[in-house]
Amino acid sequence: MMSARASNLWVVWLTLGFALLLSVSTMPRFMEMGRPLWLALFLTFWVLALPHRVGMTTAWCLGLLADVLNGSLLGQNALVLTLITFLVLTLHQRLRMFPMWQQSMVLLVVFGLAQLVQLWLHALTGNRQPTLEFVFPALVSALLWPWVCAILRGLQQRIGVN
Amino acid sequence: MVCRQQLEACGYEELAIKPLFTKGPSLGVRLLVFTVLAVALMVVDARFAVLKPLRTQLGLIVEPVYWLGRLPVTLWESATQGLSSRSELTAENERLKAEQLMMQRRLQKLAALTEQNVRLRELLNSSALVDDEVLATELIGIDPNPFTHRILIDKGAQDGVLLGQPVLDARGLMGQVVEVLPYSSRVLLLTDTTHSIPVQVNRNGLRAIASGTGNPERLELRHVADTADIKEGDLLVSSGLGQRFPAGYPVATVTEVIHDSGQPFAIVRAMPTASLNRSRYMLLVFTDPRSPEQRATESAQAQEALDREILQQAGTPPAAAPASEPAPDVEAEQ
Numbered sequence: 001m002m003s004a005r006a007s008n009l010w011v012v013w014l015t016l017g018f019a020l021l022l023s024v025s026t027m028p029r030f031m032e033m034g035r036p037l038w039l040a041l042f043l044t045f046w047v048l049a050l051p052h053r054v055g056m057t058t059a060w061c062l063g064l065l066a067d068v069l070n071g072s073l074l075g076q077n078a079l080v081l082t083l084i085t086f087l088v089l090t091l092h093q094r095l096r097m098f099p100m101w102q103q104s105m106v107l108l109v110v111f112g113l114a115q116l117v118q119l120w121l122h123a124l125t126g127n128r129q130p131t132l133e134f135v136f137p138a139l140v141s142a143l144l145w146p147w148v149c150a151i152l153r154g155l156q157q158r159i160g161v162n
Numbered sequence: 163m164v165c166r167q168q169l170e171a172c173g174y175e176e177l178a179i180k181p182l183f184t185k186g187p188s189l190g191v192r193l194l195v196f197t198v199l200a201v202a203l204m205v206v207d208a209r210f211a212v213l214k215p216l217r218t219q220l221g222l223i224v225e226p227v228y229w230l231g232r233l234p235v236t237l238w239e240s241a242t243q244g245l246s247s248r249s250e251l252t253a254e255n256e257r258l259k260a261e262q263l264m265m266q267r268r269l270q271k272l273a274a275l276t277e278q279n280v281r282l283r284e285l286l287n288s289s290a291l292v293d294d295e296v297l298a299t300e301l302i303g304i305d306p307n308p309f310t311h312r313i314l315i316d317k318g319a320q321d322g323v324l325l326g327q328p329v330l331d332a333r334g335l336m337g338q339v340v341e342v343l344p345y346s347s348r349v350l351l352l353t354d355t356t357h358s359i360p361v362q363v364n365r366n367g368l369r370a371i372a373s374g375t376g377n378p379e380r381l382e383l384r385h386v387a388d389t390a391d392i393k394e395g396d397l398l399v400s401s402g403l404g405q406r407f408p409a410g411y412p413v414a415t416v417t418e419v420i421h422d423s424g425q426p427f428a429i430v431r432a433m434p435t436a437s438l439n440r441s442r443y444m445l446l447v448f449t450d451p452r453s454p455e456q457r458a459t460e461s462a463q464a465q466e467a468l469d470r471e472i473l474q475q476a477g478t479p480p481a482a483a484p485a486s487e488p489a490p491d492v493e494a495e496q
Contacts, residue, residue, distance in 0.1 A: 017227070020224070020227050021227050021230055021231055023306060024227060024228065024231055024303060024306050025231045026231070026235075026303070026304060029308070032306070032308035033308055035306060055192075056189075056192050056193065056196050057196075059196075060196050060199070060200070063200075064220065065220065065223065065224055068217055068220040068221055068223075068224050069224045069227060069228075070305065070306060070307065071305065071312060071340075071341055071348050072307075073203075073204045073207050073208055074203045074204065074206075074207040074213055074216075074217065075199070075200035075201065075202075075203030075204040075207065076200075076204060078196070078199075078200045078203070079196075079197060079200035079201065079204070082193065082196040082197065082200065083193070083197075086189060086192075086193040089189055090189060121204075122309075125208065126356055
């Protein structure tokens with residue numbers, strides 16, 4: 001029984017890999033400003049769905065891969081993703097009971113905080129960013145959350161990941 | 163409905179969740195540990211070069227992601243290539259032939275000039291490398307962060323790419339390699355806000371430093387005196403003073419010179435000659451790793467050895483004279 005359960009964890013890694021792919025896919029210049037935080041979205045879903053399987057360790061390792069992919073300082077994305085996972089894990093008992101729009105609102109705040117930390121780290125490493133534009137990705141991600149959630153839940157139930 | 167499903171899911175997972183709260187450190191402790199780890203990694207990565215091999219190894223894992231991300235583009239291109247009409251191909255062929263003719267005309271002139279240059283340098287006893295070795299490469303990705311100007315190219319450590327290696331396109335310098343992965347590398351473009359390049363006005367040799375502005379079509383010259391002889395339309399070439407970029411490659415053309423009496427320096431804006439946000443194919447330049455002093459010393463030693471050889475041959479009977487003929491060739495190759 002346990003082995004059958006564990007064997008389906010590849011779906012989690014596959015979707016997270018897909019999120020990595022989406023996070024570097026080419027987009028038109030004007031849309032780059034609002035590129036959704038794909039990694040954070042996918043990770044949040046799996047943390048909410050399987051809090052006993054996907055946690056901060058996963059987030060940290062994933063963040064490290066994202067750092068290599070983006071060429072940022074090693075640990076930068078790892079820190080931000082760990083923070084998101086921490087917030088989602090502390091809130092997850094409540095988040096799971098919320099209706100979808102309320103989940104989106106909470107996640108907007110969580111992603112906004114994460115973007116703020118990201119902005120600070122960028123400022124420390126010398127890449128200046130215009131002030132308020134850093135909220136756009138959080139906003140777009142919060143709007144995308146219901147769809148991401150629906151698609152991933154469908155996938156999770158069809159394949160039976162738990 | 164979704165809520166109910168979640169509730170059910172909750173019920174199922176209760177067995178699995180419980181151990182989480184009984185064993186292992188609390189969430190706060192884990193956050194602290196991971197934060198400290200991440201911060202330590204960042205500091206080490208920013209200050210020391212210890213983590214470069216780790217990054218390279220991880221690069222091997224994530225490189226396929228870029229390849230996959232480009233797959234639709236590659237497929238689309240191969241499809242359009244297969245289906246492009248005959249008339250289009252003929253037109254392109256014509257255009258390329260015309261271009262080649264023009265290039266060859268310029269090359270003829272260049273050959274004479276190179277010859278002359280080599281001869282003059284021989285007279286000066288310095289054998290600077292006139293022609294650099296290059297490697298063609300293709301763009302495979304653009305940095306997702308819109309505030310940095312970095313691109314990814316399809317040649318990496320396996321092809322001999324080095325850190326800090328200059329990259330150029332058909333029209334001028336584009337940037338330098340800042341990160342080498344096994345099969346790809348990351349290039350920082352000239353227009354990134356963190357990039358600067360030493361340049362020279364081609365017309366009169368005036369030196370300056372061109373810094374990126376974050377705008378892909380603009381560079382700014384720093385600390386140019388108000389009285390400096392620099393005009394709109396001047397070509398800026400790399401001066402090679404930073405020992406990073408080879409000398410003499412076009413960098414930018416001056417588009418604007420503003421003399422403001424309230425400012426200590428003139429404001430000089432230039433546009434990069436390379437099409438930084440359009441080029442698909444680029445060249446990696448392999449410059450001589452030796453410093454100019456080393457190069458001068460080595461060429462002087464070679465010259466001395468040659469002179470000694472000629473002297474010896476002059477001392478020996480004239481039977482050995484034909485053997486001295488290859489010597490000038492050796493000199494020219496240097």
